Amino acid sequence: MAALAWELLSEQSQGAGMGPRHDLKRRRKALGYSQEEFALAVGVATSTIGRWERGEIAPRDYIRPRLSRLLQVTLAELDTFLTVNRLVYAAGPARRGSHGAAVSYAASDDYLGTGDLDAMIRRDFLRVLTIIGTFLTLPVGNDAVAADHPGEAPATDNLATYGAMNSRLWQLFSLSNSKQAALPLVRDQLNSVAESLNQVRSGRERQQLCSAAGDLFQLAGEVFFDANKYMDAAQCYTLAGSASREARSPDLWACALTRHAFVSIYERRFQDAVPLLTAAARLAEHGDSQLSTRYWVAAVQAEAFAGLGELNACQHALDRAEEVHALTGTVHNGGWLRFDGSRLAEERGTCYVVLGRPDLAERALTNALGQSLSPRRQSGVLTDLAALGVQKRDVDQLLSYASRALNLASQTKSGYMVRKLDGLQGQLSPMRSDKRVSDLSDQISALTSVNWPTS
Structure with a gap:
């Protein structure tokens, strides 16, 4: 492995x-x-x-x-x-061995930049993934039909608690500046699911447990994705898809595929993301029409089309995503499905930045910046507005927005912020003769090298 x-x-x-x-x-x-x-x-x-x-x-x-x-x-x-x-x-700084000799950290020993403890958590976490992945491939025993009858005692009394606990973990992930803080708790929850899968006696129980596992795998993937650990994230999303299929949940499965497509998008392999998103869109059409799944898929499709330079397809997907506003009631669950259309202004702006259309991007991003945003989202919008400054050769705009984004990024350990700023740095070459831009580039380098030494 x-x-x-x-x-x-x-x-x-x-x-x-x-x-x-x-x-x-x-x-x-x-x-x-x-x-x-x-x-x-x-x-x-x-x-x-x-x-x-x-x-x-x-x-x-x-x-x-x-x-x-x-x-x-x-x-x-x-x-x-x-x-x-x-x-x-x-x-x-090098740590000292038992005899006083300097000992270097291996790259794999400092996962997420917090030392050996996180490396141990990660190894144990991957072990749990392997165990549950194995359970997902095993059929339910011959007593499954009998165990499905009313009055039959369930193999575990934890089924009712998984949904509530998973929701709390998603909330922790959403509110925490340091996203990796959720990983040990996700691991513990997955261990509980693994134990329950080992005891499962009915097809109905297995389906419920697979749904809980698919939920948790997506959350784990989000933690790894935020840390720029795309291989681990992709593994989690793949298992999330397998669990969702076993749970017979089209919406859960579509969201797993959509998150998997994000890996290709952020590696700039946009063409690879398209078939995943096409499959996700087809699955979503078989899901709950009152949920926002199909509209979230469309929003992510817009990002893929933007990366491919396809303006018309991008705009069509964005318009499809806007239809989420026509839904009434509860359109998402706050966990593996969180799309409600509130981020569409910034997502539209990001697409237009990628397409090199500052005329379309600036209005959307300025509108987004006027909303109440988390530090992570605000940093993304600020960085996109700074990128518009590069496209327009407007040094003042670049420096104004980039300095604010840097200030936010320095307060967190979000790989998302670092990744956005790193992308901005790569666009600075035409303006680097200006000492202020050169200094900005050095500040970004200092931030990324300190916060993410192993990436």
């Missing part, structure tokens, strides 16, 4: 030390790129390319597919170019 290979490689590299990535530098030069040209193609600062090649930091997960395409290598081959610093990475 990827996690096991990660740990083995880290163990083999202990004591190897830091060093320059000569192969990465040679490959870039062989393809005729200067550092400045390569930085522009990748979408990062020139200084970031230098730090990669000197072995000071490693490219984040979501940038690696883009790097492999530009360097014309597979992801596995790219890993060999990044071996020195990817396997042993000093995450802050």
Whole structure:
């Protein structure tokens, strides 16, 4: 498994030390790129390319597919170019071993930037995923029909509590500035689901437990996604889809596919996201027409079309998403389905920024900024408005909005904020001759390297 290979490689590299990535530098030069040209193609600062090649930091997960395409290598081959610093990475000050010798942190040992405890939680969490994934493939025993009859005692008395507990976990995730704080609690809840699946005696119980598992897998994926751990997030979303299918819940399944599509969108593999979203849209049509599922799928489809440069398709999807406002009553559950259309102004603005249409984007983003937004959402809108400053070559607009976004990002550990600012930094090359823009780029680099040393 990827996690096991990660740990083995880290163990083999202990004591190897830091060093320059000569192969990465040679490959870039062989393809005729200067550092400045390569930085522009990748979408990062020139200084970031230098730090990669000197072995000071490693490219984040979501940038690696883009790097492999530009360097014309597979992801596995790219890993060999990044071996020195990817396997042993000093995450802050070196800790001391029992004999006083310096011990480096392996990259996999500082998951989410908070030390060995989180690495242990992550390993245990992946173990739970494996167990539940196995249970999902096993058929219910021959006594399932008899156990479904009224009066038959259930194998577990926890079924009624899972929905309430899952809702509280989603609320914790939503309100917390540090999203990874929810992971240990999600793990514990999944352990309970695993125990119940091991005791299940009826098809009805299994279906309810699969629904609870699908819910939790999506929440776990959101935690990993916020930390830019896309491989782990994708694994969670895949299991969420399997559990939702077993639960016979089209809406739950559609949401799992939609979240999986986000991984491709944020890795800029927009074409890969389209079939996932098409499948999600078809599933949603078989779901509850009073829920907002199908309209959320349309909103995410708009992002994929924007990435592909398809303005008309993007606008059509956004218009479809706006139909959510015609629904009455409770349109979402506040957990795996939270779409109510309140974010459509900022989502529309983001799409128009990606499409390079500042004339359409600015009005939507300004309207969004006037709403009551969480720090995470506000940072996203501010960063998009800063990006409009780049498109219009308006340094004052760029600096005004970017400084506010930086201030918010420095107060949290949200990978979403860091990812947005990192994307902005990659657009600054045409304006970097202005010292104020150069200083802004350095501030973004300082923030991302301090908060996310292992990404």
